[in-house]
Amino acid sequence: MLSAIWFLVGAVVAATPFVVRGHLLHLEEAARGEPTMGPGWSTFLGLLAAPVGGTVAVVIYWWIQRRRRSD
Numbered sequence: 001m002l003s004a005i006w007f008l009v010g011a012v013v014a015a016t017p018f019v020v021r022g023h024l025l026h027l028e029e030a031a032r033g034e035p036t037m038g039p040g041w042s043t044f045l046g047l048l049a050a051p052v053g054g055t056v057a058v059v060i061y062w063w064i065q066r067r068r069r070s071d
Helices: 002-032 038-070
Strands: none
Touching: 002 038
């Protein structure tokens, strides 16, 4: 159960900067009236980074738990 929580935390932490940047780019471009692919690509990269961040968080969690048990 804790691994799932850590996965979600890592996924949110990894994806948030990309998704926020994508939305801010969309607002800037909509104000200028020029639609481009910038916001979509940034958000897409955030969605790709989410599982990587979640996996890294779970591996770190497991490593910490293993070190605590061995002491």
